[in-house]
Amino acid sequence: MKRVINFNAGPAAIPMEVLQRAQEEMLDWNGTGMSVMEVSHRSKEYEAMHNEAQDLFRTLAGMGPEWKILFLTGGASSQFFMIPMNYLFGERKATYLVTGHWSKAAIKEAKRFGPLDVITTENPDGTFTRIPKQGEIKIDPASTYVHITSNNTIFGSQWHYWPDVGKVPLVCDMSSDIFSRPFPADKFSFIYAGAQKNLGPSGVTVVAIREDFYNLAQEQAKLSTMLSYRTYAENNSLYNTPPCFSIYILNLTLKWLLNTIGGLDNMVKINSEKARILYSAIDASDGFYRGPVEKDSRSQMNVVFRLKTPEMEETFVKEAKAAGIVGVKGHRSTGGIRFSIYNANLVESAKTAAGFMEEFSRKYR
């Protein structure tokens, strides 16, 4: 068995310990004589694991019991419409801060439901290379919520401060950097994340809603049952069969983060070190590698850079793969190179990758 250095943008690397545990328990989970995939979602064994995953999430996020932790499906892409469907009705309006591809996608869905104020850092050529400064952010206090995307997977930028939005509830798509660093839960009213970057595999989306904001959601009777947050909250995300195996891997991943890594304070140190190593390799390359993102907006999760030509980038991807480093091709919409260094990636892998970059630049300079 060989394992590679996995820089995929999502689905992405999962901690080795988590995979090994899943492997061991595949035929007999928790003494049940069944795989976790074969157990009833109404059994006490399943429900204990399901609830534990919620508790682990609350603990890591520093969230109290006033936060509802829900397990949904359909990816963050489904939250793009579910949030406005549940919150943007009647005379309400919302504000969207647009910093990349996914926040634009969120707007496309939201504008079907109500009026939006939009603050964007989009460049004239359609790219995004920075996060807005606080001074650029004027929020209408009449907004029902402000939506931001904490990390921009495709363009490789990330919020390094949390914007002051006054008393307006802050809704955050944290899909690609959740639990990569500590964050002040009380700044937010609603946080969501597709699991397939830092939380586990695809197939489950975690939605955390603070009680005061939950109370503003649309009545259940006005929506299709499966599209109302109230259905999930009132039934502990067990109204119908949840994606049990994805939640199980989520549970194991959160345990790894809490117990093996030691929580978010340790995680951010590891992540900063990986990012430092790779951005240093870019900055020390004397222009051979170019990072398009402004330095104070650089993502610690997705290190994005360009080479001189698309052909050279293609060679880079090929030789990286031969060196056991995979998933480095930039998003099809932007081209370039992207190293996604989510939580499960090791500092050692960043060092190996930086070594590869140096060698490659010597060879092709």
Add this chain to the structure above:
Amino acid sequence: MKRVINFNAGPAAIPMEVLQRAQEEMLDWNGTGMSVMEVSHRSKEYEAMHNEAQDLFRTLAGMGPEWKILFLTGGASSQFFMIPMNYLFGERKATYLVTGHWSKAAIKEAKRFGPLDVITTENPDGTFTRIPKQGEIKIDPASTYVHITSNNTIFGSQWHYWPDVGKVPLVCDMSSDIFSRPFPADKFSFIYAGAQKNLGPSGVTVVAIREDFYNLAQEQAKLSTMLSYRTYAENNSLYNTPPCFSIYILNLTLKWLLNTIGGLDNMVKINSEKARILYSAIDASDGFYRGPVEKDSRSQMNVVFRLKTPEMEETFVKEAKAAGIVGVKGHRSTGGIRFSIYNANLVESAKTAAGFMEEFSRKYR
């Protein structure tokens, strides 16, 4: 490692060979050096597996290229609203044949979208004990579709003929008996199934739409992107990240069904034999066990029966568990006992269970 006889109603038993294969490949799938959970859904390796699962589905169902095979999330419960959202608009109406709990749930969602004709076999006490006869089924030819539930998991009944609905497209929820027996695909226009009974684990729902009916679906622009069947069909169910691991287990389960079992003609023989063994145990018990469903409507997937008292049923569940037979408690809404004997259950398990029933009845008669 002990394995139990798993009669759970869903999530349910998965073939041993499938679990063993998933276990072997957990750290290195298909020579990628990654788990299938860690691989990009845009990689050629993932896409080949994803497409193969669609092809296997088509082959088993006897469906040609005129059928679109889609992978969705949110369970069959989400199809309850997606079908009318995509098909019931303007002046359209639909017909629902109601034979149990889940077809009632489907109606609850559908009636938000348009007028329905309803044909039901509900008893005055709210139970269901039979499938309607052809003579009871009058379909308005102006209906856009007719919806049926092929097998009723909770009440333990099943369609043993396919109703003649004239030229009206037939939509079928096959969640709990898909691929348990051959069926004439050309009778149907739309088939859907949550995977967690006969197809694999929870987390993925397969939707098969025949082209002529697909063409009647609502325009994509009129719906939220993730709620339009067109989004899935036009992007090969890869518009956003699909539930990769669930699709992988689905793929392995379909391969097992085709290659190890030898297809649906063999599968139905095995399933009929299991059902025969268990219903014989009921009928031979001289009233100790009572099956509420009319004999010609009995399900070959969910064998439902009652004992004299709820206390006796509780003892039955307890002693069955001690004998290594789990998941036999009836649905919370009905009580009683239910043996769910989906495809992955062996004839041997049915024999063991029948032996247990006989012994139990001797002990407590």
